[in-house]
Amino acid sequence: MKAYVYVSLKRSVLDPQGKTIQGALQKLGYHGLQDVRQGKFFELTLDGGLDKSQAESAVGRIAREVLTNPVIEEFRYSIEE
Amino acid sequence: MKAYVYVSLKRSVLDPQGKTIQGALQKLGYHGLQDVRQGKFFELTLDGGLDKSQAESAVGRIAREVLTNPVIEEFRYSIEE
Numbered sequence: 001m002k003a004y005v006y007v008s009l010k011r012s013v014l015d016p017q018g019k020t021i022q023g024a025l026q027k028l029g030y031h032g033l034q035d036v037r038q039g040k041f042f043e044l045t046l047d048g049g050l051d052k053s054q055a056e057s058a059v060g061r062i063a064r065e066v067l068t069n070p071v072i073e074e075f076r077y078s079i080e081e
Numbered sequence: 082m083k084a085y086v087y088v089s090l091k092r093s094v095l096d097p098q099g100k101t102i103q104g105a106l107q108k109l110g111y112h113g114l115q116d117v118r119q120g121k122f123f124e125l126t127l128d129g130g131l132d133k134s135q136a137e138s139a140v141g142r143i144a145r146e147v148l149t150n151p152v153i154e155e156f157r158y159s160i161e162e
Contacts, residue, residue: 040122
């Protein structure tokens with residue numbers, strides 16, 4: 001089973017890396033971009049021993065407690081069998 | 082319209098950052114993880130002027146030419162209206 005955790009900066013937090021990419025893309029001639037934000041994701045391969053609800057709670061806990069800084073970041077996750 | 086570009090290391094490329102996270106999670110008592118890989122994603126907010134197929138080609142071009150290092154990385158993207 002695979003779980004994907006997506007961590008991004010909260011909307012209210014400035015994302016200078018995204019702004020830099022947006023500026024670079026504009027200079028390179030790619031127009032039509034209103035905003036760019038960057039985040040990170042984690043692909044977790046889980047042991048087969050967990051059922052889906054166990055996996056959900058384990059992944060939620062890992063995402064909340066370890067992978068995300070709750071002061072400035074938010075996360076979402078999805079699980080694929 | 083929003084586009085999400087997900088960039089990850091190719092399967093054949095070692096991901097030391099993912100391995101470090103996996104080791105740290107194990108030490109912290111989170112078991113049941115076979116593998117962890119880390120990647121990054123970009124959330125692009127596009128101008129309203131593009132239709133979906135134009136957006137697809139623009140985002141594909143940006144992902145291929147700028148956001149991804151084709152030697153070691155691969156990407157996928159999705160577009161949401």
